[in-house]
Amino acid sequence: MTLLHAHHxxxxxxxxxxVNDVSLTxxxxxxxxxxxPNGAGKxxxxxxxxxxxxxxxxxxxxxGKEIAGLRPDQITTxxxxxxxxxxxxxxxxxxxxxxxxxxxxxxxASLWPTIFNTPAVRAxxxxxxxxxxxxxxxxxxxxxxxxxARNLPYGDQRRLEIARALATxxxxxxxxxxxxxxxxxxxxxxxxxxxxxxxxxxxxVVLIEHDMRVVMTISERITVLDYGTKIAEGLxxxxxxxxxxxxxxxxxxxxxxxxxxxxx
Amino acid sequence: xxxxxxxxxxxxxxxxxxxxxxxxGPAPYVLTLAYATIVSALLLLxxxxxxxxxxxxxxxxxxxxxxxxxPTMLAFKLTLGTILLGVIMPVFGVLNPFYIDVVTKAGMFxxxxxxxxxxxxxxxxxxxxxxxxxxxGAYLWGIFSTPQISNIVPGMGPLNGSWFWLFLAxxxxxxxLFGVLLGLPVLRLRGDYLAIVTLGLGEVIRxxxxxxxxxxxxxxxxxxxxxxxxxxxxxxxxxxALGLNISVIQEYQLYFYFLVLLILxxxxxxxxxxxxSRIGRAWTAIREDETAAIAMGVPLVRMKLxxxxxxxxxxxTMGVIFSALQTFINPPTFDLLRSIGILSxxxxxxxxxxxGTMLGAVIVTLLDLQLLPRIASELSILQRRGVPIPSWxxxxxxxxxxxxxxxxxxxxxxxxxxxPEDRRRQELHQDDLPAPAAEQEQPAPAAEAKPEPGS
Numbered sequence: 001m002t003l004l005h006a007h008h009x010x011x012x013x014x015x016x017x018x019v020n021d022v023s024l025t026x027x028x029x030x031x032x033x034x035x036x037p038n039g040a041g042k043x044x045x046x047x048x049x050x051x052x053x054x055x056x057x058x059x060x061x062x063x064g065k066e067i068a069g070l071r072p073d074q075i076t077t078x079x080x081x082x083x084x085x086x087x088x089x090x091x092x093x094x095x096x097x098x099x100x101x102x103x104x105x106x107x108x109a110s111l112w113p114t115i116f117n118t119p120a121v122r123a124x125x126x127x128x129x130x131x132x133x134x135x136x137x138x139x140x141x142x143x144x145x146x147x148x149a150r151n152l153p154y155g156d157q158r159r160l161e162i163a164r165a166l167a168t169x170x171x172x173x174x175x176x177x178x179x180x181x182x183x184x185x186x187x188x189x190x191x192x193x194x195x196x197x198x199x200x201x202x203x204x205v206v207l208i209e210h211d212m213r214v215v216m217t218i219s220e221r222i223t224v225l226d227y228g229t230k231i232a233e234g235l236x237x238x239x240x241x242x243x244x245x246x247x248x249x250x251x252x253x254x255x256x257x258x259x260x261x262x263x264x
Numbered sequence: 265x266x267x268x269x270x271x272x273x274x275x276x277x278x279x280x281x282x283x284x285x286x287x288x289g290p291a292p293y294v295l296t297l298a299y300a301t302i303v304s305a306l307l308l309l310x311x312x313x314x315x316x317x318x319x320x321x322x323x324x325x326x327x328x329x330x331x332x333x334x335p336t337m338l339a340f341k342l343t344l345g346t347i348l349l350g351v352i353m354p355v356f357g358v359l360n361p362f363y364i365d366v367v368t369k370a371g372m373f374x375x376x377x378x379x380x381x382x383x384x385x386x387x388x389x390x391x392x393x394x395x396x397x398x399x400x401g402a403y404l405w406g407i408f409s410t411p412q413i414s415n416i417v418p419g420m421g422p423l424n425g426s427w428f429w430l431f432l433a434x435x436x437x438x439x440x441l442f443g444v445l446l447g448l449p450v451l452r453l454r455g456d457y458l459a460i461v462t463l464g465l466g467e468v469i470r471x472x473x474x475x476x477x478x479x480x481x482x483x484x485x486x487x488x489x490x491x492x493x494x495x496x497x498x499x500x501x502x503x504x505a506l507g508l509n510i511s512v513i514q515e516y517q518l519y520f521y522f523l524v525l526l527i528l529x530x531x532x533x534x535x536x537x538x539x540x541s542r543i544g545r546a547w548t549a550i551r552e553d554e555t556a557a558i559a560m561g562v563p564l565v566r567m568k569l570x571x572x573x574x575x576x577x578x579x580x581t582m583g584v585i586f587s588a589l590q591t592f593i594n595p596p597t598f599d600l601l602r603s604i605g606i607l608s609x610x611x612x613x614x615x616x617x618x619x620g621t622m623l624g625a626v627i628v629t630l631l632d633l634q635l636l637p638r639i640a641s642e643l644s645i646l647q648r649r650g651v652p653i654p655s656w657x658x659x660x661x662x663x664x665x666x667x668x669x670x671x672x673x674x675x676x677x678x679x680x681x682x683x684p685e686d687r688r689r690q691e692l693h694q695d696d697l698p699a700p701a702a703e704q705e706q707p708a709p710a711a712e713a714k715p716e717p718g719s
Contacts, residue, residue, distance in 0.1 A: 050559060052555065052558075052559065071558070071563070072558040072559050073558050073559075073560075073561045073562055073563045073564070076558075076559060076560060076561035077561050081559070081560070081561075082559055084556065084559075088553050088555065088556035089552075089553075089556070090548065090549050090552035090553060090556065090557075091552055092548070092552060092685070093545070093548055093549070093552065097545055097548075100542075100545055101545050101546065101548075101549045101557070101560055101562065102560045102561070103542075104542060104545070104546055104549075104560060104561050104562045105561030105562075106561075107542045109541055109542045109543070110543075111538075111543065111570065111574075114537055114538060114541045114542070114543055115534050115537055115538065117537055121541070125541070125542075128542075164560060165560075167560075168560060168561050
């Protein structure tokens with residue numbers, strides 16, 4: 001079943017075409033990677049999917065609804081959420097509060113009930129905190145829930161971003177370079193966590209990733225962008241052997257010699 | 265250098281020891297009570313006007329802060345605070361009518377500063393035109409309670425003082441409405457740009473107040489509105505029953521003192537609840553990172569407008585009270601300096617912090633109305649007595665300089681404000697937090713968690 005369908009997406013900034021006529025279909029319950037050299041337009045593509053940019057051309061259907069042109073918060077409410085390449089936590093809020101912000105759209109408490117602190121508001125707040133702690137447990141951060149987000153070590157910040165995204169109760173989660181800057185052990189842990197998002201929580205996962213070991217291990221399908229254009233799409237083994245992909249990454253010469261280098 | 269460090273270290277450990285001793289067992293209760301008794305006695309036994317009493321009044325207001333921070337039971341804090349503010353201060357006010365006015369103003373500015381703190385401290389939207397909402401509230405009651413109203417609605421006379429109570433609520437609503445109206449054009453702006461535009465909009469309101477005397481005389485222009493209506497003194501029989509024989513002026517002083525105290529208490533409650541809610545978290549998220557906030561499902565526009573509206577509503581209500589208290593309002597009262605003054609209270613106290621903002625408001629108001637003029641007049645007296653202060657030096661002219669210097673020193677040595685936001689303390693006292701509901705009601709998720717340090 002198709003969960004998200006991006007149809008001929010183009011995004012131009014003035015004269016620069018960052019994403020050029022890219023189509024992508026994502027099946028519910030799959031893990032899909034978007035890869036490509038630096039500047040290929042991967043993050044811009046994510047920003048278009050999540051509503052931070054409006055596409056210049058093209059349509060996006062999520063779960064049967066047209067979402068291109070909606071505001072980011074509306075798209076999040078429909079069930080798409082994301083993490084950021086350069087971590088964007090709310091630094092002076094605690095770990096728990098960061099997750100609670102993610103629940104914003106799922107909570108009801110409005111101005112007057114909050115001011116009068118009605119039983120309904122109190123009950124909702126209690127449930128929200130319980131749920132937030134479950135999510136923190138899921139990413140192994142519950143014991144740090146009262147720390148300020150900005151004081152967490154790097155790996156913890158990455159996991160907190162995932163917990164915060166999960167708090168929006170998404171069906172599709174977009175991870176922008178979830179293992180960037182991690183050592184091999186942290187990367188292995190992060191990879192396990194990404195698999196659990198699908199296996200334990202039943203989410204659909206799209207990730208942008210540079211670490212080819214991660215990409216090849218967990219993705220079911222891979223889409224390759226270069227200079228804003230989709231140059232390949234397919235199973236990991238097909239992508240590994242695709243000469244255009246190797247050329248994009250390593251230049252023309254490498255494409256002749258084979259594929260081993262791509263993985264390094 | 266090393267000797268210095270060692271000395272500082274010794275002082276620090278001595279200080280820590282002192283704090284530990286003072287915070288253990290019955291010590292905080294005894295010490296707070298002793299402090300309260302001494303200060304109250306000083307106030308009540310010697311109600312003269314002078315530098316000495318100024319200092320005692322400052323100590324009295326600092327006492328509120330000590331009670332707030334003392335490690336005692338909440339019931340004790342509330343009782344002591346109520347007795348001090350509800351009995352001691354009014355009695356002192358009866359004995360010496362001069363100071364209660366200053367304390368009322370301090371309460372009024374504390375409420376204003378709390379409102380601005382919602383916009384600047386919580387949501388991070390730098391607003392330099394905040395006093396506009398205060399002006400709107402003041403002019404609202406000023407126009408409706410004086411013959412000005414007949415210029416706008418022919419045949420309608422000034423409203424009777426009993427309407428004042430309703431106008432507290434109307435002031436709230438109109439303040440909120442203006443908050444949204446002035447918020448709309450600045451939604452897309454951030455930081456410096458936002459500050460400049462709000463500054464402009466604030467000035468627009470002041471200029472309107474100055475010039476809306478033609479073609480229809482709405483605000484009476486630069487002359488201002490005088491004889492603004494006051495609420496009826498329904499508490500008069502109570503004063504008589506208490507055996508108080510005081511003038512109407514003093515009765516009104518007490519009346520407004522209690523009114524401001526009540527509104528301030530409500531403001532604190534509302535702001536506190538909002539800050540610790542879904543709405544407050546959304547505001548802080550916007551302050552921290554707008555893009556991340558909207559990506560997490562926080563509707564930016566609605567939440568920013570809500571911040572403007574909530575902040576402005578407090579100013580609207582306080583404006584209504586202000587005009588009734590002063591019985592005279594004119595445009596210069598609501599100039600840019602006033603906005604900046606309120607902002608400096610927020611920054612001095614600690615942006616985003618509720619007790620900090622109130623402390624900042626009290627300190628700035630006292631400095632402004634009481635201490636700096638007093639220092640200046642004491643210096644003039646010395647000057648006249650022949651103390652070698654050059655005659656070209658007019659201390660009264662240097663009040664603002666001293667205030668400015670204080671601000672500069674504060675920002676260099678304690679940029680986060682006197683009492684920074686709670687979250688920083690929360691982080692240091694994770695184990696002191698009330699146990700989350702999860703552990704009390706359903707132990708299942710907590711059991712999966714890693715064990716808490718120290719539990």
